[in-house]
Amino acid sequence: MSDYQTFLQERDQIDYFTQKGYRIKNITENLSGAFVEFERESKESKEFNKETLHILTADGRKYFSVVLINQQKEGA
Amino acid sequence: MADLRINLAGIESPNPFWLASAPPTNSGYQVQRAFEAGWGGAVWKTLGDPILNVSSRFAAVSFNGQKVAGFNNIELITDRPLEVNLKEIYETKKKFPNHAIIASLMVEPKQEKWHEIVKKVEAIGVDGLELNFGCPHGMAERGMGAASGQVPELVEKQTYWVKEVAKTPVIVKLTPNITDITVTAEAAVNGGADAISMINTINSLAGVDIHSWDTIPHVGGKGAHGGYCGPAVKPIALHMVGDCARNPRINIPISGIGGISNWQNAVEYMLMGATGVQVCTAAMHHGFRIVEDMIDGLNNYLDEKGIASAMDIVGKSVRKYSDWGDLDLNYKIVAQINNDVCINCNKCHIACEDTSHQCIDMLMDEHGNNILRVREEDCVGCNLCSIVCPVDGAIDMVEMPSGLPVMTWNERQAALGAVSCSVDPISK
Numbered sequence: 241m242s243d244y245q246t247f248l249q250e251r252d253q254i255d256y257f258t259q260k261g262y263r264i265k266n267i268t269e270n271l272s273g274a275f276v277e278f279e280r281e282s283k284e285s286k287e288f289n290k291e292t293l294h295i296l297t298a299d300g301r302k303y304f305s306v307v308l309i310n311q312q313k314e315g316a
Numbered sequence: 317m318a319d320l321r322i323n324l325a326g327i328e329s330p331n332p333f334w335l336a337s338a339p340p341t342n343s344g345y346q347v348q349r350a351f352e353a354g355w356g357g358a359v360w361k362t363l364g365d366p367i368l369n370v371s372s373r374f375a376a377v378s379f380n381g382q383k384v385a386g387f388n389n390i391e392l393i394t395d396r397p398l399e400v401n402l403k404e405i406y407e408t409k410k411k412f413p414n415h416a417i418i419a420s421l422m423v424e425p426k427q428e429k430w431h432e433i434v435k436k437v438e439a440i441g442v443d444g445l446e447l448n449f450g451c452p453h454g455m456a457e458r459g460m461g462a463a464s465g466q467v468p469e470l471v472e473k474q475t476y477w478v479k480e481v482a483k484t485p486v487i488v489k490l491t492p493n494i495t496d497i498t499v500t501a502e503a504a505v506n507g508g509a510d511a512i513s514m515i516n517t518i519n520s521l522a523g524v525d526i527h528s529w530d531t532i533p534h535v536g537g538k539g540a541h542g543g544y545c546g547p548a549v550k551p552i553a554l555h556m557v558g559d560c561a562r563n564p565r566i567n568i569p570i571s572g573i574g575g576i577s578n579w580q581n582a583v584e585y586m587l588m589g590a591t592g593v594q595v596c597t598a599a600m601h602h603g604f605r606i607v608e609d610m611i612d613g614l615n616n617y618l619d620e621k622g623i624a625s626a627m628d629i630v631g632k633s634v635r636k637y638s639d640w641g642d643l644d645l646n647y648k649i650v651a652q653i654n655n656d657v658c659i660n661c662n663k664c665h666i667a668c669e670d671t672s673h674q675c676i677d678m679l680m681d682e683h684g685n686n687i688l689r690v691r692e693e694d695c696v697g698c699n700l701c702s703i704v705c706p707v708d709g710a711i712d713m714v715e716m717p718s719g720l721p722v723m724t725w726n727e728r729q730a731a732l733g734a735v736s737c738s739v740d741p742i743s744k
């Protein structure tokens with residue numbers, strides 16, 4: 241799969257989580273790329289749902305950064 | 317007709333084109349001919365204790381048939397007594413009172429030596445002084461030139477000594493043979509310099525003769541490192557000028573030197589913060605008369621842009637010269653190939669396929685003609701294909717809106733830093 245196709249998948253996954261009400265809680269960047277932890281408080285159980293995405297592409301790393309900056313602006 | 321006059325730290329000249337301190341400014345005969353040809357100023361060949369030169373002094377690097385892409389020399393400062401040079405400076409200044417004559421000076425790093433030469437030179441009437449802290453060979457072995465120009469404390473101290481007695485503006489000429497030129501530039505500012513000039517030549521060995529195994533040039537079978545200049549060094553010098561121009565602690569004028577061959581090069585330097593330029597190699601390659609085109613070209617450029625004075629363009633690009641961390645990561649350009657202009661040499665395809673991102677496809681159009689097409693989604697906008705393409709207009713690099721807001725590396729890292737701080741509330 242081309243880098244671009246991988247990026248489109250990553251973007252879709254990031255969009256999916258944000259649309260579902262998840263927020264980025266933590267990001268770990270290392271030699272393997274970036275691990276983006278999403279979190280959402282469940283309305284019913286008051287528990288936190290967590291999801292982690294392993295982002296491989298450079299465009300994907302730019303994309304979640306934009307999402308994060310927007311999230312911080314909204315939160316501000 | 318635009319006003320081409322410049323004023324660099326109080327030194328006025330009819331245009332921004334000066335000859336750099338080097339063989340073209342060795343004597344009164346030469347400088348007077350240069351002024352007649354149109355040069356606005358001349359920095360006299362460096363004065364100091366007369367030296368001894370070797371024979372076989374220059375070498376040039378040709379690249380693919382282009383002669384003098386780079387130029388290398390192992391020549392030292394003037395080999396003529398001070399009085400001879402001063403007499404000729406006096407005569408030249410008398411004949412050309414409106415042209416700038418700057419005396420380049422180099423002596424041992426001792427206060428009394430600097431005082432002595434400054435007083436003698438200013439007594440005959442020069443428009444300014446340039447302290448040569450840059451020559452990388454020969455003089456450096458004697459503790460002068462680059463040897464003193466690489467030590468910020470020595471730059472500051474020597475500038476200070478000169479300023480103690482100088483009545484005319486003092487330009488400090490910096491060596492590029494240092495990791496960060498702003499450090500020595502700041503030292504010059506702290507010493508009281510009125511301006512800085514850069515660059516002197518870059519340490520170099522022009523080549524090795526693969527048959528005789530001698531260095532190029534060699535002096536009876538032996539070589540020594542020289543100083544490199546000419547078109548090849550222009551990007552290095554331009555960066556150094558830009559780095560000094562955008563540094564708020566270096567708030568004195570800059571005289572730009574290094575590979576300037578035409579008016580366009582001069583405009584680039586001025587946009588990047590140089591108040592004027594100095595030229596050596598291009599004059600040595602083509603003679604004094606190249607200045608005619610430089611003057612015409614600059615004048616037409618300013619007229620076409622409706623700019624009244626050459627001084628008005630100084631520094632106009634400085635604020636655009638930034639740090640990598642402040643560039644927009646979401647700015648995107650892609651290559652587009654114009655197949656009606658393309659001659660199908662396939663150089664772009666090979667370049668992208670072998671050494672970039674494998675996104676130029678070789679296809680066939682509906683008439684069976686070979687065409688090339690860029691898969692824009694995979695193109696990273698590296699420019700390589702357009703750089704190697706031999707046909708003007710065959711490849712355009714076009715902006716492709718990414719749909720994402722401006723985001724610099726610094727902004728991104730700040731955002732990431734903030735999120736890692738706000739650690740998971742549950743795990744606490």
Ligand SMILES: Cc1cc2nc3c(=O)[nH]c(=O)nc-3n(C[C@H](O)[C@H](O)[C@H](O)COP(=O)(O)O)c2cc1C
Nearest residue numbers: 336337338362389515516545546574575595596597
């Ligand atoms: C043969 C030769 C001799 C030079 N001698 C001097 C000198 O005596 N003093 C000095 O400050 N710079 C000297 N330079 C350096 C030039 O003034 C100038 O800084 C350098 O050549 C870069 O400009 P260019 O690329 O236009 O040649 C010399 C350069 C050459 C090629």
Ligand code: SF4
Nearest residue numbers: 668695696698699701
């Ligand atoms: S700009 Fe770079 S990545 Fe894009 S097509 Fe040209 S060589 Fe390939």
Ligand code: SF4
Nearest residue numbers: 658659661662664705
């Ligand atoms: S390098 Fe230029 S001329 Fe050659 S194939 Fe590519 S676009 Fe065409």
